[in-house]
Amino acid sequence: MYKKITLFALFISIIGIILGFYRDYNSILFNVLDFFSYNIFTGQEIFWINGNYLRVIFSVTLFIGAIAFYKSKEKETRILRFAFSTLFVEICVFVPLRLYFISAHIKSFALKDYALSFVSLALMFFVAYFLYKSMEYLNKSKALDYETFVYTESTEIAYFKTNNWQRLFHFVFDTIIFGILGFQILYVLIRTELFNGFFETLQTQLNPQLIFTLFVVVFRTLFYFTFETLFQASPAKFLTESLVVNDEGLKVPAGTIFKRTLSRSIPFDSVSFLLKADWHDSFSFTEVYKEKKTGLQGSYYFLIIPLLAVFLYGMHLWEVKKEKDMYYEGAIKTFEGKNANITEGLKTIDTNTVLQLKNDDYSSRTKFLKVENVSNSTIEFSVLNLENESYQRFNVEKGYETSKDTLKKVKIKRADLQKMVLSDFKQSSDYNESDKINFEGIAAIPELKGKYIEYVLALHSPNLQISDSNFDANGVSLYLENKGIPAEVISVASNDKNINWNLNMLPKRFAEYGSVFLRGEGKDISGYKLRVTINDSLNKKFIYEISSTENPKSPKVRLIK
Template sequence: MLSIFKITNGKKVAVFAALAILSGLIFELVAYLGFITTQEGFHLYWNLKCISPNLQMGLLNSDIQQYHGNGNAIPVNLFNVLIYITGLVGLVIFYVSKFKEIRLIRFFFSIVFLSNGITLFFMVINAIRWISNPAFNLFLWVLNFVMVIFWCLISFIVLRHYMQERELEMDSEVEDLFGNKGIYESPSKLQRLFHSLVDTCIAVGVCSALVASFYLGVISNDYFATPTSLERSLVILLSMFVLYALFEWLFGATPGKMLTESRTIKTNGGKLTLGCVLGRSFARFIPFESFSFLTYGDGWHDLLSKTTVVKEKRTGIAGRWYWLLPLGYLLLVIGIYVGGEMLEKYRFKQENEKNYSRHYNQLQRQLDKITPNTVIILNSIEGDYSSGHISLIVDKVISDAVEVSIIPNEGVSNLSEMAQRYTQMKPLVGGVRILISDLKKGITPSMSDYISNKIVGFRLPNDNHRYAISDFALLDRPFLSARGKVLYDSQIITFYLETKGSAADLIAAKNIEGDINWAGTLPLQIKSADLNSSYENEITMIANNCRKDENIKSILTLKDSQGCIYQFMLTVQDKECSIEKIN
């Protein structure tokens, strides 16, 4: 069984690389495109994501929070995507070159090794700290732990295999101090600078945030503490030391050196020892050591540790072709940005259409069950608003028609004021007969028609304007409606309701289905509906001890100023909230 871990040829490396790259890209793509729409899918996503390499980009964090229909957010890290794309390009070149060009493949596996190695360390620390916590899931921890070890081991074996396989490049034209020819070829000053830049970015970006997290969460026991400038500097220096020492001891090369096919050896040609690597890593922090490369020969950390950096024998393509990569990355980033903007606009449009469809269905139901004292709020759709917004108050329902009073909204802010004006003006403006079929022309099922002002609308007697129905309200009794969405946060659920009726007190909330505890004290005062601002009509209710995957039914009981009781059934199913009047 252990033979699976024996790397004997490039084909097996390609298989492991393909598994790592494609699984990682698939999970990032699934999150980015928003395919997950249920709570069960959200849990399944995170449980299966351990199959892919656990990349930790630390400070190089550009998460796009993808909010899905279940109210959860799955972060998509663009730097993770770029690392996977780098690995994919390297895999294609690796295969086309008949498994000879290995620079990008080695770089990809170096990031996998570093990320999973750090993750492994933190998993052990967290298990020690949280294993006694009832919320700690041992099965999922073991599953993730096994997969992290798997990717650590695979990447380690691949990197060691190519370290032992590659020969060093000899330069027969260069003589040493004693006149001997055929010494190892050294990378150029520009390549050494490239090594330093890449390794510093990885150390600062990948390691330092995780080291800082360990310091804040384990040592200081406060994840929200802000590190001081000194602490932040020490964390970065420690991260750089760990990166240099670990990679040069295990593989003889840091990720930056792997990109240029370079390696560190002892000046006598021998293998690096741990003491030699530690001395070399410590020497890097000597003040002004970075400028030592401006002089002839190696830098101080090379001279003091009696080491040197040499070139490996090239077996793949010429390095100049890799200058195309920055252009490719630029086009990729532009494509991701443009595609993301288009996708966001599409999702926004879909969500608006869904909300409009919900609002349309609600208007249709209310029109079908219209009763006296219903307020029909109208908007002019002629483009000329000189007549102002008006409302129709139903006096009487007559089979296929209604008799209404036409009341101007000007100077009226809520239903209480509307009721007073209705009492005063009814003798003068009442008795206007309108067919139900004409009222239905004021509602359009198409959001695009609504936006482009293609609503058919209806006309009122002695009024040349066409009107659309904006909303309904009840003049003489309380009425509640749901905004459709609920918000989950841990074990807390927030309901967003609206009042579309007269003032009342919410005096009771009784659970019929679902184990939740309503927060807040009752009675809760509900004001008369505002006719000018829907935000003034919002009612926020919070419940505790809820599970995101359970359906909820609860009876809300309201009592108005006359002592009359009204009950509504509040229902949450598939994360959508609705409310219906019971009596």
């Protein structure tokens, strides 16, 4: 049994550690590993600590416990008894919740869902059974520590009571574990239709402080009663190798444990041990005695704290790096797409073209260059400055019309226009690392020094952009925005027979601050290409191509005609 326990603990802990770093939620490997993942933390943020960090901490602690148990030839059991007992109780709570969720959604289940639900429940029952039998085995290997006094006519056995420091540790650590389990259970309960209605009714009849107190009393009673009835100890007592017994060192019945648990609700009971009163002990005629220490001696276990702290800090640094890499990966793709659009736009520049500029001075004003005259070698621009808030209302045309006679003019050589296009993402204002490359722009013209082209716009025309897009199991959703003159979508065409685009709402006008929603129905969509025709307020038609063949999550928009 000792090898089975070791292998089980290693299996669960290694899966937990892997999932802490590998989180490709859509991959088959992740879903297979997650199916066999068991942890006292559900992944919710607790006490402002990332839920994933907490799951990894538990997995690493369990891994250390498994190694210590194996190396000590099953003598060191503290971490395993703490982890196994807590995990067992949590599974026992979540099994009925899982059954409730299955029954609530069973009508929408496919055959695959039935099979997965059955296997998942069977696995949960098996894990709970194995944990319980493991706890029985581990507890049998422990005995109370005692001292024998031999007198002339009798022999007396005296058990060792836990000291005040251990009592304080029991109170603090059990409160933390109780709070974590209670929070996670409550978090799940309030998201069920049955209990959510109950909570809402309760809130109308009682004040929040009283509701919180009631939940604390109920959960704490269940917490201590369950642990001390099944295992004669709470999670913290396993770590200090302590046991709840009667004064003769024997196991106490469930009724006595219930009385002991209710006594904990007496005000100041938690600190009564400081006065050597121990009310929940004395009222229930129970004691907390020490077990014989059979595992690691000394303070080696305290090394777990700095080890976990270092591991947690390392994981935090890894998370920061991963988030930064993901951000820059997406930002570079956006940068490359934007540069391609700018290069394409500069090829067809005319007197209807406006260049929107950007720099790193965090100004509240945005600079625009409106084309006035185009020749083979030079282009003359008017320099327009607008408050950012004004530009957000798409008033470039209005701003130009009201001030065009007073705007400053600049001439730029056609060949120099490329100097206003970023050649490297490290020149972008979105890049903030130490190796950032300074962008000069056209330094010879003071108004343009350090400024680069962000967008090539066309006045008196629509400007189609995608504000959001996402895939799901049944299709793709697109949200189109128009940042030009008023227009409407009049048609959508696609040669992909696997996607059925919903065209019933066409023609659809763009609201000033809204978007046009397009929905394409289809299974297992990996990419798409469609043409959207727009008719503007001047009755001109524009055809755009929207495609996501290169990167499904980042569709591109290209003006065709």
